[in-house]
Amino acid sequence: MVAISVKRFTTSEFHRLGELGFFDNGPVELIRGELIEMSPKRTPHSVCNTRLVRRLILLLGERATVRGQEPIMLSEHSEPSPDVVVAKYRQDDYLERHPGPDDCWAVMEISDSTLGYDRGNKLSLYAESGVRQYWIFNLVNRQLEVYREPYQDSQGNYGYRQKLTYLATENVELPMGDCVLELDGLFP
DSSP: OOOOOOOOOOHHHHHHHHHTTTTTTSOEEEETTEEEEOOOOOHHHHHHHHHHHHHHHHHHTTSEEEEESOOOOOBTTBBOOOSEEEEEOOTTTTSSSOOOGGGEEEEEEEESTTHHHIIIIIHHHHHHHTOSEEEEEETTTTEEEEEEEEEEOTTSOEEEEEEEEEETTSEEEOTTSSOEEEOTTTOO
């Protein structure tokens, strides 16, 4: 019997592959050492992303850094590019390094065709990494799912202790407090 091994990439190797042009066919994320091709964004996804980033920038100003579809560094083997990240404000806009879990107020994904993946693999990855809040803008059901308080269960699985669901006409408080995001008009 022949043993089969899988090559897991580090973030350094991932960056080097990018420099060499390996990802010219489209965006790729590094998730737990695996290269994951990101699916093409449909128009409703892009519209929701544009509206959300615009609204957050206007709402937060310089109280936080809003990053749209930019990488975050979760570990030596995971560097996803969430749709939106609300990070602690830094004057250098994270020039030295990508934000890590301690820098992120909330990590947000906009989900339609990737809803199962975002609720499964991405949710456990963000919880394991210590991301405090994970938001899924669920385009299928036109609602926002907010996950809080990452934890590990007795079997070693990662998840969030709280899940709150907001309808498309409701408001949600942002994690840094005293800022309320109106959801009305965000969902196409």
